[in-house]
Structures are given as C-alpha cells and as structure tokens.
Amino acid sequence: MKQIIIIAVIAGFAALLPLAIGDSPYFIGVLISVLMMAALSSAWNILGGYAGQYSFGHAAYFGAGAYTTMILISKFNFNPLVGMVAGIIVACIIALITGSIVFRLRGHYFGLASIAVAEIVRLSALNFDFTGGAQGILLSDVSLWGMDLNSKIPFYYGMLLVLVFTLGIALNLRKSKTGYYLQAIREDQDAAASLGINLSFYKNKALLISAGLTSVLGSLYAVYIRFIDTSAVLDLRLSIEIILTAIIGGVGTVWGPVLGAVLLVPLAEMLRSNVIGDVLVTQGIVSENSGLGVFLKGNLAHAHVLVYGIITVLCILYMPKGILGLFRRKK
Amino acid sequence: MIQHLLHINHVSKHFGGNVAVSDISFSVDEKQIFGLIGPNGAGKTTLFNCISGFYPVTSGDIIFDNRAINNLRPDEICHMGMARTWQRVKPLGSLTVLENVIIGAFSITNSTKEAEEIAIEQLLAVGLSDYAQKTAGSLPIGLKKKLELARVLATHPKMLLLDEICGGLNHTETETILGIIREVRNKGATIVFIEHDMKAVTAVCDWIVVLNSGEKLAEGTPQEITGNPEVIAAYLGGGHNA
Numbered sequence: 001m002k003q004i005i006i007i008a009v010i011a012g013f014a015a016l017l018p019l020a021i022g023d024s025p026y027f028i029g030v031l032i033s034v035l036m037m038a039a040l041s042s043a044w045n046i047l048g049g050y051a052g053q054y055s056f057g058h059a060a061y062f063g064a065g066a067y068t069t070m071i072l073i074s075k076f077n078f079n080p081l082v083g084m085v086a087g088i089i090v091a092c093i094i095a096l097i098t099g100s101i102v103f104r105l106r107g108h109y110f111g112l113a114s115i116a117v118a119e120i121v122r123l124s125a126l127n128f129d130f131t132g133g134a135q136g137i138l139l140s141d142v143s144l145w146g147m148d149l150n151s152k153i154p155f156y157y158g159m160l161l162v163l164v165f166t167l168g169i170a171l172n173l174r175k176s177k178t179g180y181y182l183q184a185i186r187e188d189q190d191a192a193a194s195l196g197i198n199l200s201f202y203k204n205k206a207l208l209i210s211a212g213l214t215s216v217l218g219s220l221y222a223v224y225i226r227f228i229d230t231s232a233v234l235d236l237r238l239s240i241e242i243i244l245t246a247i248i249g250g251v252g253t254v255w256g257p258v259l260g261a262v263l264l265v266p267l268a269e270m271l272r273s274n275v276i277g278d279v280l281v282t283q284g285i286v287s288e289n290s291g292l293g294v295f296l297k298g299n300l301a302h303a304h305v306l307v308y309g310i311i312t313v314l315c316i317l318y319m320p321k322g323i324l325g326l327f328r329r330k331k
Numbered sequence: 332m333i334q335h336l337l338h339i340n341h342v343s344k345h346f347g348g349n350v351a352v353s354d355i356s357f358s359v360d361e362k363q364i365f366g367l368i369g370p371n372g373a374g375k376t377t378l379f380n381c382i383s384g385f386y387p388v389t390s391g392d393i394i395f396d397n398r399a400i401n402n403l404r405p406d407e408i409c410h411m412g413m414a415r416t417w418q419r420v421k422p423l424g425s426l427t428v429l430e431n432v433i434i435g436a437f438s439i440t441n442s443t444k445e446a447e448e449i450a451i452e453q454l455l456a457v458g459l460s461d462y463a464q465k466t467a468g469s470l471p472i473g474l475k476k477k478l479e480l481a482r483v484l485a486t487h488p489k490m491l492l493l494d495e496i497c498g499g500l501n502h503t504e505t506e507t508i509l510g511i512i513r514e515v516r517n518k519g520a521t522i523v524f525i526e527h528d529m530k531a532v533t534a535v536c537d538w539i540v541v542l543n544s545g546e547k548l549a550e551g552t553p554q555e556i557t558g559n560p561e562v563i564a565a566y567l568g569g570g571h572n573a
C-alpha cells in the first residue's frame with residue numbers, strides 16, 4: 001500500500017514536470033529517455049531480478065514491438081495501437097519459442113540463448129525486405145485520436161503511463177504467488193521444484209510478462225522517433241544498457257531500475273553531448289589542444305557504454321546490491 | 332488388505348558404472364514412521380532423489396498413492412502430497428524465514444493471505460516464530476533444519492521424506508524434532524526418515540530398512556534391527572558414526 005502511494009506521488013510529480021520546465025524539446029527528450037529506460041529495466045527485472053534468469057537479448061522484444069508497429073503503420077496504414085498489440089503478440093511468440101526450448105536446461109544456457117535469439121532476430125531484420133533491410137523504416141506521418149504527434153509531450157505521458165503500469169505489475173507480482181515462486185527459483189531451483197514449483201512454467205510466465213512489456217516500449221519508441229533500423233532498436237548495446245541500469249540501481253528490487261535510469265540516462269546524455277569534456281576544457285582543467293583534450297573531445301561522446309561498464313564493475317565490487325542496496329538495512 | 336502408501340519395486344539407480352541403488356524393494360504403510368538407515372554412501376539420499384522425482388530410476392517402479400510416479404517431475408510429485416527435505420539444507424537464502432515457508436504453503440493455496448496464515452502456524456509448530464523476519468541464509472544449521480521441516484509441513488503433505496533432518500543437531504534439538512515428527516504422524520501423515528543416529532531411529536520408527544552399498548541388508552522392527560548381527564557388522568565395519 002505504501003509503495004502504491006509512492007508510485008502515485010512520483011507519477012503525479014512527473015506528470016507536472018513538463019509544465020514546470022516549459023517547452024524545451026531537448027529536456028523533454030532526455031526525460032522520455034529516462035522514463036523509457038526505467039520501464040525497460042523494470043520489465044527486464046521481472047525476469048532477471050525476480051526469477052534470476054538474466055536475459056542478454058531484450059533488444060529482440062523491443063525490436064519486435066518497434067518493427068511490427070512500424071510495418072503495420074507504414075505498409076498497411078494500421079492504427080498505432082493495433083500495431084502495439086500485434087507487437088506484443090510477436091514478442092510473446094519469440095519469447096515462447098526461446099523459453100520453451102531453453103528453460104528445460106539448467107545453468108546459464110538461458111543467458112547464452114537469449115543473445116543468440118536476439119542476434120537471429122537482428123540479422124533477420126537486416127536481411128529481409130519487409131523490414132526495410134539496412135535502410136530501416138521511415139514514417140512520414142502518423143496520427144492517433146487527433147493528437148499532435150509532432151510534439152514530444154504525448155510521448156512523455158505515454159512513457160510515463162507505461163512505466164507506472166510496469167511498476168504496478170512489478171509491485172503486485174512481488175506479493176503474489178507468482179512473485180514468490182520466481183524468487184524461489186532464483187534462490188534455489190531444486191528447493192523450488194521440491195516445494196511444488198513448476199520451474200519452466202513460471203520462468204516462461206516471467207519471460208512473457210517481461211517480453212510483452214518490453215515490446216510495448218519498442219512500439220511507443222518507434223512511433224516517437226518515426227525511424228527505426230536494426231542499430232536503433234535491435235542492437236546488443238541496448239540489451240546491455242537495460243541490464244546495467246538494473247544492476248547499478250539494484251537488481252530484484254522494485255525501485256532499483258528506476259533509480260538506475262534516473263542516474264545513468266542523464267549521465268549518458270552528458271557524455272554523448274560531451275558536456276563533461278566541454279566543462280573540463282572551459283574550466284581550464286584540461287587544455288583544448290593538449291593530447292588529453294583532443295582525446296576527450298574525440299572519444300568521450302562514444303564512451304557512455306564504457307562508463308556504464310566501469311560503474312557496473314565498481315558496483316559489483318563495492319555494492320553488489322546496487323545503489324538501492326546502500327539504503328537497505330540488513331535483517 | 333493393508334494400504335501401502337508408497338511401494339518401491341525393484342528400483343535400481345546407476346551412475347555410469349557406479350551402482351548407487353541396487354534392486355531395492357519395500358513398502359511404506361499409511362501413518363507409519365519408516366526408517367531408512369545405513370552407513371554413509373549406502374544410497375539413501377539417492378533413493379530419496381529417485382522417489383521425489385529428481386533422478387530418473389535406471390530400472391524398477393515407484394508407486395505412490397496407487398500411481399506410478401517414476402516419470403513425474405518433482406513439482407508434480409509434491410502436488411500429489413509427497414514432500415521432501417534436503418540433507419544439505421537448501422534455504423531460499425536471501426528471503427526471510429517466513430517467506431520460505433509461505434512459498435511452501437502456496438502449493439495448497441493461491442492466496443497470499445492464506446499462505447501467510449499457514450506459514451505462521453507452521454513456524455509456531457517447529458518453534459521458529461521468533462525468527463520469522465530473519466533472512467533464511469543467516470540462520471545457524473540447527474534452525475535451518477527446522478526451517479526445512481516447517482517449509483515441507485506447509486505443503487500439508489500425506490508423506491514426508493526427511494533426509495537426516497537431525498544431522499548436526501545436539502541432543503535437545505534432536506528431541507524437539509522427533510517430538511514434532513511424532514505429532515505430525517499422529518495428525519495422519521506418513522514419514523520416511525533417513526537417519527544416521529541409531530538411537531533417534533529406534534526411538535521413533537515403527538519399521539526400518541537398512542541399506543548397505545546400495546543393497547537392502549535387512550528390514551524389521553527396531554528391536555529386530557538392533558539385534559541383527561549383519562547390521563551391527565555393517566555399521567561397525569563401515570567405521571561410521573552411527
């Protein structure tokens with residue numbers, strides 16, 4: 001109950017935020033990225049954090065949502081919401097095929113197989129015609145309920161809505177039979193099975209919930225950006241970013257992924273737009289023409305995954321329960 | 332006709348060339364406290380793993396509640412009313428003691444509230460109520476064994492398979508557990524009990540099967556077994572701590 005109130009308060013605050021910061025497309029854009037990564041990482045967390053089944057291929061489900069929606073809109077002029085529902089179905093089919101084969105096996109096979117499946121999906125999208133191949137899919141115009149979809153505001157609220165929905169599911173699951181069962185599977189599979197838990201059924205259930213939510217975010221993102229190709233929505237880098245966000249924030253907790261996204265997405269944005277390099281130069285800490293200055297200017301923009309990686313290593317070494325773990329008392 | 336709840340029929344289990352369980356047959360009657368004893372490496376745990384669905388048998392049949400269960404999964408066998416504990420305890424380490432038992436109780440209810448009520452009741456029964464909110468991984472071994480017991484009791488089993496549930500416990504702790512086992516039987520459950528400690532076994536069991544090197548050495552009442560020279564030889568000869 002307390003947690004539901006926290007979600008409501010934060011969501012209310014987030015809903016008012018665009019009014020406060022005014023009409024800055026840049027900042028709204030960054031906030032949309034924060035909300036999206038928080039939701040993606042929360043969806044991943046249901047499978048990876050609760051059930052302990054680390055997926056390294058969640059981009060496949062994101063891409064499934066994005067591609068299905070874009071194809072249905074651009075080729076058949078479907079309503080975006082129909083595209084979203086179709087995307088969920090495609091993502092769940094991919095998930096079921098993966099899960100029903102791999103979850104029979106113990107150990108780290110799922111992690112490996114999830115990469116393999118994501119690569120198969122990516123290469124398929126790259127080589128088929130109906131997915132636009134290497135060119136991707138561009139959407140010149142899109143409409144829904146007469147909203148102004150050239151503005152970022154509807155997408156801000158769309159992402160917020162999906163995030164709240166995802167957190168609601170994560171929270172609800174935690175105190176339900178399924179949530180307990182997933183945690184039991186994470187802790188000890190033999191003990192779980194001996195207590196009557198059908199391991200592959202519950203792993204598949206977690207995968208389907210996680211994949212379905214991830215695909216919704218892919219659909220929303222595609223319509224927001226209006227251009228997709230494999231490097232935008234099916235890349236391994238995206239899968240890795242989702243995992244690192246959860247790990248840094250706190251795996252297996254409801255709020256860890258949100259915290260991870262709030263901290264990391266703006267950091268990545270600063271690296272990308274080279275704010276840090278610029279500050280170091282303008283403050284005179286590093287001379288612009290020195291070797292280091294040139295290096296920073298040239299490379300820092302591409303370094304955000306590297307920085308994520310370094311933070312993750314530090315996290316695993318010094319705070320294995322993520323940043324959120326620092327605030328938890330040990331029982 | 333006597334109702335056999337569990338019937339082991341010529342069961343063997345090989346690991347490559349190693350015959351861990353060799354052509355074992357016996358039956359367990361309803362409401363019995365049934366002891367399975369033998370020196371280390373005799374095949375007791377392996378037989379439990381076969382019965383509870385974790386190992387496929389190499390040959391033979393296992394009949395529980397009038398149904399062949401050789402090919403069922405562990406979770407299906409649990410839902411038929413057979414629950415097991417682990418010699419090497421398997422707490423769900425980062426969850427609380429209460430949550431561990433709630434998970435057991437979910438095998439008979441879908442409601443979190445009901446599961447919690449059942450769990451609280453079972454924690455009380457084994458004397459773990461004070462530890463309900465502790466993380467399971469942090470308990471000392473004696474309490475972990477009690478947790479194993481509370482967790483399977485929460486599934487309301489017809490039959491419990493207890494694998495050295497008193498192993499590593501002191502005299503008082505052992506007495507407490509034996510008391511709980513008698514009580515559970517009096518409420519109608521059947522218990523198969525692997526134990527090293529001969530005294531514990533003879534104190535509580537109605538019937539005993541002795542395994543040695545994977546084979547059945549003897550079976551009988553506690554008096555018959557303790558007086559059996561072959562059994563004494565196996566135990567003394569093995570040099571084990573029975």
Ligand SMILES: Nc1ncnc2c1ncn2[C@@H]1O[C@H](COP(=O)(O)OP(=O)(O)O)[C@@H](O)[C@H]1O
Nearest residue numbers: 346349351369370371372373374375376377378
């Ligand atoms: N998973 C396994 N793989 C190979 N051998 C095993 C396995 N489990 C048990 N064994 C062997 O089976 C024999 C019986 O072991 P076990 O059933 O644990 O004996 P007990 O429980 O009576 O002490 C031992 O020789 C042991 O090494």
Ligand SMILES: [Mg+2]
Nearest residue numbers: 375376377418
């Ligand atoms: Mg053993």
